[in-house]
Amino acid sequence: xxxDARLSLYHFYAAFTALxxxxxLGLLQTLVRSESITLPFKLNYYQIxxxxxxxxxxxxxxxxxxxxxxAGVSRTTGELSSHRRKSAWIGFILMTVGTVLGVxxxxxxxxxxLYTFYAPLQAxxxxxxxxxxxxxxxxxxxxxxxxxxxxxxxxNPGQKSPLFAFMAVATLVLWIIxxxxxxxxxxxxxxxxxxxxxxxxxxxxxxxxxxxxGHPLVYFWLLPAYMAWYIVVPKVIGGKIxxxxxxxxxxxxxxLFSIPVGFHHQLTEPGISESWKxxxxxxxxxxxxxxxxxxxxxxxxxxxxxxxxxxxxIFGWFKGLPWSDVRFLSAFIGMAYFIPxxxxxxxxxSHQMNQVVHNTIWVTGHFHITIGATVIxxxxxxAYWLIPHLKGRVLTKRMNALANFQIILWTIxxxxxxxxxxxxxxxxxxxxxxxxxxxxxEVASQWGSYETAxxxxxxxxxxxxxxxxxxxIRLAKTEPIGKEEFPIGTALDEEEKLPKILxxxxxxxxxxxxLILVAYTIPVMDIIQDPAPGSPGYKFW
Ligand code: HAS
Numbered sequence: 001x002x003x004d005a006r007l008s009l010y011h012f013y014a015a016f017t018a019l020x021x022x023x024x025l026g027l028l029q030t031l032v033r034s035e036s037i038t039l040p041f042k043l044n045y046y047q048i049x050x051x052x053x054x055x056x057x058x059x060x061x062x063x064x065x066x067x068x069x070x071a072g073v074s075r076t077t078g079e080l081s082s083h084r085r086k087s088a089w090i091g092f093i094l095m096t097v098g099t100v101l102g103v104x105x106x107x108x109x110x111x112x113x114l115y116t117f118y119a120p121l122q123a124x125x126x127x128x129x130x131x132x133x134x135x136x137x138x139x140x141x142x143x144x145x146x147x148x149x150x151x152x153x154x155x156n157p158g159q160k161s162p163l164f165a166f167m168a169v170a171t172l173v174l175w176i177i178x179x180x181x182x183x184x185x186x187x188x189x190x191x192x193x194x195x196x197x198x199x200x201x202x203x204x205x206x207x208x209x210x211x212x213x214g215h216p217l218v219y220f221w222l223l224p225a226y227m228a229w230y231i232v233v234p235k236v237i238g239g240k241i242x243x244x245x246x247x248x249x250x251x252x253x254x255x256l257f258s259i260p261v262g263f264h265h266q267l268t269e270p271g272i273s274e275s276w277k278x279x280x281x282x283x284x285x286x287x288x289x290x291x292x293x294x295x296x297x298x299x300x301x302x303x304x305x306x307x308x309x310x311x312x313x314i315f316g317w318f319k320g321l322p323w324s325d326v327r328f329l330s331a332f333i334g335m336a337y338f339i340p341x342x343x344x345x346x347x348x349x350s351h352q353m354n355q356v357v358h359n360t361i362w363v364t365g366h367f368h369i370t371i372g373a374t375v376i377x378x379x380x381x382x383a384y385w386l387i388p389h390l391k392g393r394v395l396t397k398r399m400n401a402l403a404n405f406q407i408i409l410w411t412i413x414x415x416x417x418x419x420x421x422x423x424x425x426x427x428x429x430x431x432x433x434x435x436x437x438x439x440x441x442e443v444a445s446q447w448g449s450y451e452t453a454x455x456x457x458x459x460x461x462x463x464x465x466x467x468x469x470x471x472x473i474r475l476a477k478t479e480p481i482g483k484e485e486f487p488i489g490t491a492l493d494e495e496e497k498l499p500k501i502l503x504x505x506x507x508x509x510x511x512x513x514x515l516i517l518v519a520y521t522i523p524v525m526d527i528i529q530d531p532a533p534g535s536p537g538y539k540f541w
Contacts, residue, residue, distance in 0.1 A: 001079035004070055005390040007088055009476075011067030012387065014096055015060050016469060021103075022055030023465040030417070030458035032434065034451040045434040046114065051106045053115030057221075057371065058134070059099045064379055065224045066091070066141045069168045071386055072227070073145050075486050076162035077152040080144060088144040094137030102130035114432065116214065117190070119206045125194040128186050135179050135186075142172040153503075160498045163244055164231055164488065170251035171223040173505065174216055177512060178259055181212030204271040204527045211262030212520065219258045219287075221371050223251065225378035226294055229331055232382070233298070234489035236327045239305025242297045244491040248502045250290035250297075255512050257287035260519030267354045271530070276523040277351070283519060284349040291342060298335060304492060326395075326403040327487070330381025333411050337373040341366065344422070359432075362425025365418040373414045380407060380468060385484055388475045394482035395475065403471055409464040417457025424450035 025048045031037045032045050039045065070088060074080055080088065105111035111127035149165045185206045193201045230247045234240055241247060263280035266272060306317020322328045344366045347353050357363060384403045388395050395403075425431075429447045438444040501507060 001074055003085060004074035004080055007085060008067040008071040009390055010092060011063045015063035018055045018060040019465060020469060022052050022060060023462050025052040027458045027462045030455040034455040036455055047106060047109055047112045050112055050114050051103060054102060057115050061221045062138060068224055068382055069145055072164040073148055073168055076164045077148055080148055084144040084148050087140045091137045091140030094133050098130045098133030098137060102127055116210060119201045119203045122194055125191055128190045128194060132186055135183060142176060146172055163247060164227060166248055167227045167251050170255060171220060173509060174255050174258060175220045178213045178216035181209040185209035207266060208527060211265040214265060215262050216258040219254050221375050223254060225375045228378050228382055229298055231489050232487045233328060233331050234301045235487035236325060237305040237321055239301045240492040241489045242300035242492055244496055245498055245502060246293060246297055250293045252508050253290040255508050256515060257283055259512060260515045261287060264349050267351060268358050271527055272523050280519055281349060281351050326384050326400050326407060327381050329404055330377045330407045334374045334377035337369050341369040341374055357425060359430060360425035361421045361429045361431045364431045365421030365425060368414060368418040377407060383472060387472055388479060389484040389486050391476050392481055393475060393479040394484045396479060399471060399475060399479060406464050406467040406471060409460055413457045413460030413464055417454050420450040420453035
């Protein structure tokens with residue numbers, strides 16, 4: 001549908017603008033840290049770090065994800081009804097206004113609080129209002145998609161819903177439950193405090209509410225990439241989705257386990273007792289399970305495709321994969337990156353090992369190979385077929401080859417940068433600091449060459465972004481008119497009966513809330529009563 005295509009395209013254009021500016025700021029950071037430049041126009045390091053994090057981690061991802069979801073939901077459930085489309089446009093406008101307002105505040109140096117906006121760093125109230133607008137915008141967008149799915153189910157009673165729409169709804173259910181935490185802290189803590197209605201703020205509570213949201217946020221980024229892996233990749237490789245039910249179950253498990261785990265970001269913080277941290281670490285290990293199920297399912301899809309093409313032996317099928325097709329290659333490299341990235345996550349979550357890596361640039365390395373490699377490479381791959389599809393053009397062989405080059409440039413740049421981050425993190429290099437040699441201390445003297453490597457990697461990444469944008473503009477404007485496929489895979493066993501419970505949302509949302517209450521009620525009550533036991537902390541109200 002042309003109107004739905006337009007909706008998606010606007011989301012993509014706004015997302016790619018954020019990618020360009022955010023990417024440029026990322027390179028500046030690596031150049032400042034490696035002492036290659038000093039910043040012009042009285043900009044400071046933390047200011048550009050804030051803009052980089054907000055534009056890439058919060059804005060680019062959110063806009064891209066909604067653009068992708070609208071396209072897939074419209075494709076698999078039929079065009080959006082006009083009131084749903086209207087809601088989607090309201091969402092888009094709110095998100096864009098929120099973004100512009102937030103970025104202006106950061107550029108005015110009135111919101112230099114980093115993307116996690118930890119108290120007691122304080123920003124202008126307008127920055128928090130900008131964040132609120134962004135989130136309210138996503139609620140309008142979520143309404144459009146969830147009600148479209150409900151409408152489809154009503155019109156098709158007893159039928160299995162399209163997998164794409166189901167996965168989109170699961171991702172948004174996760175998002176809505178997760179954002180309750182950040183909405184609470186922004187509305188009831190940050191806005192009153194920044195307006196001067198409250199003199200003090202409960203720092204531990206604000207961080208706890210942030211991380212209640214912050215960890216599921218990473219799965220809000222990951223799950224759309226998984227949608228492409230489960231649904232698009234099998235079709236592109238000429239194979240099948242290994243199991244429709246398994247795919248749905250893995251998404252539902254994310255709703256259960258991704259939220260009651262925020263303490264694994266706060267393992268070194270006072271004010272939360274060790275036993276509650278321990279419980280949330282166990283739940284963190286549970287949230288690894290759906291990713292392992294996904295890995296299993298991917299290998300199964302690859303093997304099925306290879307065997308159908310006649311490849312034999314234990315790994316013979318590997319040769320039968322379409323290595324030169326950017327739609328596959330980008331997703332595959334993303335998957336390959338996720339193996340060390342996931343292992344890094346498991347290290348972070350391991351209570352004792354977290355003491356070694358926490359607040360070092362290792363963590364920055366971890367999130368660059370998760371979101372910056374696994375997720376973004378998959379998003380690049382999606383853009384290469386979806387933009388021409390929506391514009392009624394085709395991805396030609398020549399463009400495919402150039403796109404592969406761009407993907408490889410990104411892969412190499414990210415490898416150099418994130419490896420340097422991981423290794424120098426283990427040597428104690430702190431994250432979120434402007435370059436310092438700690439008065440010539442010998443430990444700090446080991447970090448210099450790694451900082452240079454980060455700048456080299458960052459430069460390749462920026463070139464890769466430029467190239468991506470040029471290719472996307474060409475795909476949207478000048479490539480031959482035609483029909484580019486929207487690849488939607490089918491399950492190996494199309495007759496497979498879906499256990500009814502898998503679409504009983506009340507059950508899954510109910511269990512998710514029980515787990516959240518178990519993991520959070522008592523520690524949050526403790527934090528409200530005594531924000532930072534034994535230290536001159538900050539009180540609520
Ligand atoms: Fe994380 C910090 C733990 C996944 C993002 N993480 C962060 C931060 C971000 C982030 C942004 O426990 C920093 C926040 C800040 O600013 O402070 N993370 C985990 C764990 C996982 C995990 C256990 N993180 C992610 C994903 C992210 C992301 C995904 C973004 C998209 N993370 C942590 C912890 C911290 C943390 C602590 C806090 C650290 C601290 O102290 O501050 C798990 O979900 C990972 C599970 C993944 C796997 C991998 C499965 C592999 C698959 C690929 C199969 C490959 C195939 C291809 C089929 C178990 C599915 C075959 C290829 C061949 C080559 C053969």
